[in-house]
Amino acid sequence: MNLPQFVGTTTGPALAGPVLLVSDLSKSYGGPVVLRGVSFAAFSGVSLAIIGANGSGKSTLLKCLIRLTDPSSGKIEMLGQSVGDMGARALRQFRSRVGVVWQKHNLVPRLSALSNVLHGVQARMSGPRSWWQWAAPAEVRAEAMACLARVGLADKALQRVDSLSGGQQQRVAIARMLMQRPELVLADEPDASLDPQSGEDVMRLLSDLARQDGLTLIIISHRLEHTLAFSDRIIGLSGGVITLDVATSQADPAMLRRFFDKPTQ
Amino acid sequence: MPQASPAPPRFQHRSIAEYVAIIVVLALVLTSVMNTAPSLDKLQRGTARLFAPSGFLMQMFPPDFSRVEHITWKLVETLQMAVAGAALGLVFAVPFAILATDRLSPHPVIKIAARGMIAFFRTVPDLVWAIFFIIVVGLGPAAGVLALMIDKIGFAGRFFAEAMEEADTGPQDALRAIGASRMGVIFSAVFPACLPSFTATSLFALEKSVRGSAALGLVGAGGIGVDLKVAFDLFNYDEALTIILMMLVLVVAVEQGSSWIRSKLI
Numbered sequence: 001m002n003l004p005q006f007v008g009t010t011t012g013p014a015l016a017g018p019v020l021l022v023s024d025l026s027k028s029y030g031g032p033v034v035l036r037g038v039s040f041a042a043f044s045g046v047s048l049a050i051i052g053a054n055g056s057g058k059s060t061l062l063k064c065l066i067r068l069t070d071p072s073s074g075k076i077e078m079l080g081q082s083v084g085d086m087g088a089r090a091l092r093q094f095r096s097r098v099g100v101v102w103q104k105h106n107l108v109p110r111l112s113a114l115s116n117v118l119h120g121v122q123a124r125m126s127g128p129r130s131w132w133q134w135a136a137p138a139e140v141r142a143e144a145m146a147c148l149a150r151v152g153l154a155d156k157a158l159q160r161v162d163s164l165s166g167g168q169q170q171r172v173a174i175a176r177m178l179m180q181r182p183e184l185v186l187a188d189e190p191d192a193s194l195d196p197q198s199g200e201d202v203m204r205l206l207s208d209l210a211r212q213d214g215l216t217l218i219i220i221s222h223r224l225e226h227t228l229a230f231s232d233r234i235i236g237l238s239g240g241v242i243t244l245d246v247a248t249s250q251a252d253p254a255m256l257r258r259f260f261d262k263p264t265q
Numbered sequence: 266m267p268q269a270s271p272a273p274p275r276f277q278h279r280s281i282a283e284y285v286a287i288i289v290v291l292a293l294v295l296t297s298v299m300n301t302a303p304s305l306d307k308l309q310r311g312t313a314r315l316f317a318p319s320g321f322l323m324q325m326f327p328p329d330f331s332r333v334e335h336i337t338w339k340l341v342e343t344l345q346m347a348v349a350g351a352a353l354g355l356v357f358a359v360p361f362a363i364l365a366t367d368r369l370s371p372h373p374v375i376k377i378a379a380r381g382m383i384a385f386f387r388t389v390p391d392l393v394w395a396i397f398f399i400i401v402v403g404l405g406p407a408a409g410v411l412a413l414m415i416d417k418i419g420f421a422g423r424f425f426a427e428a429m430e431e432a433d434t435g436p437q438d439a440l441r442a443i444g445a446s447r448m449g450v451i452f453s454a455v456f457p458a459c460l461p462s463f464t465a466t467s468l469f470a471l472e473k474s475v476r477g478s479a480a481l482g483l484v485g486a487g488g489i490g491v492d493l494k495v496a497f498d499l500f501n502y503d504e505a506l507t508i509i510l511m512m513l514v515l516v517v518a519v520e521q522g523s524s525w526i527r528s529k530l531i
């Protein structure tokens with residue numbers, strides 16, 4: 001197998017083998033090619049940032065990783081499984097091991113924070129008792145409350161999420177991800193729709209929680225300062241091709257700016 | 266004074282096809298009116314009969330309330346038929362709507378079949394369904410309830426499916442990404458998002474059911490309509506007026522009640 005070349009893998013807390021191995025991944029939506037020959041690896045416990053301008057293929061890459069969209073070619077191995085070869089049932093079980101925090105929090109607006117967090121248990125449990133907080137077993141409710149407490153929102157448990165602020169909603173989404181008990185976390189611009197302070201708070205929370213739980217964090221960010229502050233390694237995408245793979249400690253901010261649509265102060 | 270520009274033509278130029286289309290529509294309207302609408306002479310004679318001292322309208326007044334207790338119980342039965350028909354119809358409309366929704370249907374063929382059945386249920390009038398179910402289960406309210414149920418599956422199935430099509434897909438995708446089952450996605454993300462729309466549709470279905478149930482008795486499918494038909498057949502027009510007035514009270518009460526609930530819930 002033609003293994004990808006890695007840069008910067010000797011730095012940071014990487015200790016074990018890769019939890020994610022992407023080889024020669026390409027994706028096109030019929031017309032233009034969105035991803036072209038993308039290869040990289042992510043190691044256990046490492047926070048990996050993927051940066052790139054709008055249309056560079058970041059979000060498509062993330063969707064390919066959990067097969068929300070099928071790659072045109074290439075291979076993805078994540079958590080010891082070949083993502084491309086899975087049937088529907090295996091894919092469901094695989095997805096349950098991967099936490100995703102979305103740019104738009106994607107919570108169910110009319111439900112309470114607790115119900116939304118509790119939905120995370122659907123990764124390992126099905127049936128009506130995982131659908132609504134009032135029907136859930138006591139231990140599941142207690143775990144959901146503990147997840148809410150970890151993001152500092154235990155006092156908002158029964159509040160409808162559409163009555164919470166943007167930052168609080170993103171925290172609820174993070175609590176839902178924790179409820180899932182993931183082995184790896186993908187975050188698609190979790191700071192994008194938030195004001196600068198809330199965005200930084202959310203990124204710090206996500207980064208701290210990932211470190212506490214020893215989770216691998218793959219994060220797409222459009223803010224240079226967050227990329228530098230909350231990642232161990234940076235991959236830069238331009239036109240669907242990886243043109244940068246560097247340890248964050250060795251990254252030159254001036255060099256990174258070209259991967260962002262607007263210069264970030 | 267600046268020289269005025271020549272006025273544009275009064276009518277735009279139209280093609281031959283457009284003139285033909287206009288003539289065809291006019292011919293359709295005219296022949297329909299001439300073949301089916303009552304003549305002026307017929308209308309005049311009918312109106313005279315209506316207002317004659319021994320005419321239909323005069324015999325209606327004053328309304329006869331002597332059988333008001335019996336009529337009240339028949340109205341209760343009518344309301345029960347409406348509630349039962351609407352409730353059963355709404356319950357069965359949900360799976361039909363799920364199967365008819367693009368993102369939730371397990372297979373395109375099943376989606377087309379579900380949409381076809383919903384359209385069929387909606388297209389056939391409830392009176393026809395009532396006649397069909399009278400043949401199946403006999404005369405009485407059971408046939409009415411089944412007719413209302415089928416009619417409501419058609420009515421609510423369409424609106425439920427539309428609401429689910431329009432629901433925000435973000436939360437559904439998020440749950441799919443977690444590994445949630447199809448039922449998990451439906452009950453956790455789709456239904457809560459559609460709740461206001463489902464509530465409004467359900468209340469409209471109940472209103473429609475109450476109006477429909479009053480008429481079903483005319484073909485023998487139970488409810489107050491049976492008594493209305495008998496009153497007309499026996500020329501008891503004063504009793505018929507009482508029934509019509511009490512039906513009006515019931516329908517207005519249900520409509521007002523459902524409007525109030527909608528305003529509180531949505």
